[in-house]
Amino acid sequence: xxxxxxxxxxxxxxxxxxxxxxxxxxxxxxxxxxxxxxxxxxxxxxxxxxxxxxxxxxxxxxxxxxxxxxxxxxxxxxxxxxxxxxxxxxxxxxxxxxxxxxxxxxxxxxxxxxxxxxxxxxxxxxxxxxxxxxxxxxxxxxxxxxxxxxxxxxxxxxxxxxxxxxxxxxxxxxxxxxxxxxxxxxxxxxxxxxxxxxxxxxxxxxxxxxxxxxxxxxxxxxxxxxxxxxxxxxxxxxxxxxxxxxxxxxxxxxxxxxxxxxxxxxxxxxxxxxxxxxxxxxxxxxxxxxxxxxxxxxxxxxxxxxxxxxxxxxxxxxxxxxxxxxxxxxxxxxxxxxx
Amino acid sequence: xxxxxxxxxxxxxxxxxxxxxxxxxxxxxxxxxxxxxxxxxxxxxxxxxxxxxxxxxxxxxxxxxxxxxxxxxxxxxxxxxxxxxxxxxxxxxxxxxxxxxxxxxxxxxxxxxxxxxxxxxxxxxxxxxxxxxxxxxxxxxxxxxxxxxxxxxxxxxxxxxxxxxxxxxxxxxxxxxxxxxxxxxxxxxxxxxxxxxxxxxxxxxxxxxxxxxxxxxxxxxxxxxxxxxxxxxxxxxxxxxxxxxxxxxxxxxxxxxxxxxxxxxxxxxxxxxxxxxxxxxxxxxxxxxxxxxxxxxxxxxxxxxxxxxxxxxxxxxxxxxxxxxxxxxxxxxxxxxxx
DNA sequence: GGTCATGTCGAAAATGTTTCGGAGAGCTGA
DNA sequence: TCAGCTCTCCGAAACATTTTCGACATGACC
Numbered sequence: 119x120x121x122x123x124x125x126x127x128x129x130x131x132x133x134x135x136x137x138x139x140x141x142x143x144x145x146x147x148x149x150x151x152x153x154x155x156x157x158x159x160x161x162x163x164x165x166x167x168x169x170x171x172x173x174x175x176x177x178x179x180x181x182x183x184x185x186x187x188x189x190x191x192x193x194x195x196x197x198x199x200x201x202x203x204x205x206x207x208x209x210x211x212x213x214x215x216x217x218x219x220x221x222x223x224x225x226x227x228x229x230x231x232x233x234x235x236x237x238x239x240x241x242x243x244x245x246x247x248x249x250x251x252x253x254x255x256x257x258x259x260x261x262x263x264x265x266x267x268x269x270x271x272x273x274x275x276x277x278x279x280x281x282x283x284x285x286x287x288x289x290x291x292x293x294x295x296x297x298x299x300x301x302x303x304x305x306x307x308x309x310x311x312x313x314x315x316x317x318x319x320x321x322x323x324x325x326x327x328x329x330x331x332x333x334x335x336x337x338x339x340x341x342x343x344x345x346x347x348x349x350x351x352x353x354x355x356x357x358x359x360x361x362x363x364x365x366x367x368x369x370x371x372x373x374x375x376x377x378x379x380x381x382x383x384x385x386x387x388x389x390x391x392x393x394x395x396x397x398x399x400x401x402x403x404x405x406x407x408x409x410x411x412x413x414x415x416x417x418x419x420x421x422x423x424x425x426x427x428x429x430x431x432x433x434x435x436x437x438x439x440x441x442x443x444x445x446x447x448x449x450x451x452x453x454x455x456x457x
Numbered sequence: 458x459x460x461x462x463x464x465x466x467x468x469x470x471x472x473x474x475x476x477x478x479x480x481x482x483x484x485x486x487x488x489x490x491x492x493x494x495x496x497x498x499x500x501x502x503x504x505x506x507x508x509x510x511x512x513x514x515x516x517x518x519x520x521x522x523x524x525x526x527x528x529x530x531x532x533x534x535x536x537x538x539x540x541x542x543x544x545x546x547x548x549x550x551x552x553x554x555x556x557x558x559x560x561x562x563x564x565x566x567x568x569x570x571x572x573x574x575x576x577x578x579x580x581x582x583x584x585x586x587x588x589x590x591x592x593x594x595x596x597x598x599x600x601x602x603x604x605x606x607x608x609x610x611x612x613x614x615x616x617x618x619x620x621x622x623x624x625x626x627x628x629x630x631x632x633x634x635x636x637x638x639x640x641x642x643x644x645x646x647x648x649x650x651x652x653x654x655x656x657x658x659x660x661x662x663x664x665x666x667x668x669x670x671x672x673x674x675x676x677x678x679x680x681x682x683x684x685x686x687x688x689x690x691x692x693x694x695x696x697x698x699x700x701x702x703x704x705x706x707x708x709x710x711x712x713x714x715x716x717x718x719x720x721x722x723x724x725x726x727x728x729x730x731x732x733x734x735x736x737x738x739x740x741x742x743x744x745x746x747x748x749x750x751x752x753x754x755x756x757x758x759x760x761x762x763x764x765x766x767x768x769x770x771x772x773x774x775x776x777x778x779x780x781x782x783x784x785x786x787x788x789x790x791x792x793x794x795x796x
Numbered sequence: 797g798g799t800c801a802t803g804t805c806g807a808a809a810a811t812g813t814t815t816c817g818g819a820g821a822g823c824t825g826a
Numbered sequence: 827t828c829a830g831c832t833c834t835c836c837g838a839a840a841c842a843t844t845t846t847c848g849a850c851a852t853g854a855c856c
Binding site for chain 1 (some may be wrong): 533537545548558718740
């Protein structure tokens with residue numbers, strides 16, 4: 119279609135339709151005082167002339183732009199809390215949060231597309247970004263904030279996390295304080311930084327107490343329910359089965375619960391379980407799950423505000439922020455049963 | 458603050474700032490040819506005069522645009538599935554999904570703001586819209602699609618739901634087929650259409666089988682976990698307690714599980730529970746929850762595609778679409794225990 | 797000093813929206 | 827049949843905003 123030398127205006131369309139400019143404006147705005155026949159005619163001519171509105175007026179001084187919130191896999195309870203926190207913070211700032219799920223194609227065109235679509239920044243959750251992707255983002259001048267990144271790139275990237283080591287330590291110490299000695303860890307990907315920190319917290323607490331980490335007591339996974347079922351089964355079927363399990367996520371903890379139930383183990387009488395995250399499912403588990411609270415909503419909010427600050431060109435105090443974790447004791451933990 | 462008799466215009470602000478209308482317009486649009494001092498002065502007076510833009514022009518047709526996905530309360534497992542479905546469909550269509558949580562102010566300015574921010578349509582989930590809000594949306598020419606609306610407005614509004622009656626019927630029939638006769642219903646808001654349909658399905662099944670709905674066997678709630686705890690407690694403490702409970706949502710079902718556990722009831726040996734939705738938490742419950750699957754992801758996807766079709770001015774086949782529900786049998790149901 | 801680039805600003809034109817009044821159709825009752 | 831009334835539909839004109847373009851000042855540079 120040849121681009122006409124001059125964009126069509128209401129006057130153009132009005133003239134060709136034989137009506138006034140006002141009438142065309144009314145059609146565009148859905149006013150009721152236009153006869154159906156006239157409306158159809160004008161609509162047809164609007165299309166024919168390829169009418170596009172001139173630059174829209176701004177909504178507000180504030181209401182510009184949006185931030186992309188990108189997850190690396192299907193959404194779950196963890197994602198939900200992050201979204202909730204980001205959306206709340208965004209509402210205050212007057213920007214929109216566009217949720218998306220990572221797709222394979224992350225090229226230069228992808229980064230430019232985000233900018234063209236009006237994104238002011240990108241927040242990537244539990245993702246693993248390649249240097250190529252980072253370069254594409256940098257070239258497109260799109261600020262990036264990571265939440266719980268799987269890998270911490272060498273280059274300076276802003277990231278948000280929580281005190282995973284302290285959380286792992288607190289969870290394990292609590293189980294030890296209940297008299298448990300045989301405590302297993304069913305965790306996330308071995309390479310993930312946040313999982314490593316939790317695992318080290320677990321190991322540190324065990325070591326201080328002189329409790330041995332028996333062979334097979336540390337299982338890797340992907341923070342998902344299924345990992346809890348299989349990982350839980352693996353440790354519960356060991357010759358010297360644990361009396362307590364520390365899971366690296368609430369979902370995994372629920373999977374372990376199911377593995378325990380399948381073996382006729384009662385919780386917490388026969389097996390204590392501690393989760394990680396304190397998502398909504400932790401409260402809704404039966405029994406309610408003792409877990410390490412990770413302030414996911416706050417993390418989402420902080421990530422969003424940080425992203426906007428980066429987009430505004432402000433300097434950030436620190437390139438990595440860690441929010442505090444804390445143990446929430448519910449019903450899935452009890453003193454170890456007397457042998 | 459007293460409402461001035463007439464809204465401030467650029468002319469008002471220009472006069473008080475001692476500059477021309479054009480200059481004020483430039484400040485608003487961030488043009489570069491305004492001296493910093495002048496800009497500050499004008500910005501101050503804009504705020505002082507409480508300037509708000511008049512109805513914005515429609516967002517440009519060219520940009521990819523975005524669709525607003527609005528929830529009426531904090532996100533939960535149900536929301537997560539809807540988001541997931543909408544995001545997937547949006548990715549295919551090349552648009553963004555902006556997630557937001559309903560706030561009190563839903564005025565004409567709100568609707569205009571959405572349009573100005575580039576939203577091509579609004580999807581409202583389990584919301585109750587007033588006629589005023591509908592009018593504001595219509596005036597702003599913002600297409601609207603409802604998912605599981607609480608109230609079905611008189612005016613023609615496009616909505617997406619599922620076969621709630623059939624779902625309620627199937628769940629109750631299944632419990633009856635297991636030999637249960639004393640079946641209670643712990644549901645949602647009495648006024649919600651989707652809840653009413655589920656309840657009627659339950660009643661219909663009971664009636665066909667000649668099973669009495671005892672006094673107190675129908676509890677209202679808000680689909681939340683807490684409603685299950687209290688509603689479950691209410692029916693379980695009845696003189697003639699039910700042997701099975703049909704919950705109007707998975708969350709509520711998990712609350713009932715907790716109420717049962719607190720009373721020493723085993724599931725499914727002592728009490729069968731059927732949920733509704735088949736969210737992720739249904740699979741992760743212990744025991745896994747028998748539930749009526751509602752195709753939430755598909756609903757989110759259909760809502761998004763419908764919204765885009767409306768935005769494109771296409772005609773919609775039907776103003777209300779219902780997707781099929783289906784019973785998913787897991788571990789929370791069993792044959793009634795012999796008395 | 798002359799010339800030129802640059803930054804600011806406003807008059808005027810361009811574009812789009814809203815108000816308001818009027819033409820004309822249709823209906824009603826004497 | 828016709829006056830009177832209402833209701834629908836449209837456009838002239840008033841308004842609101844954006845954009846273009848020229849004017850003017852200022853300072854740099856030769």
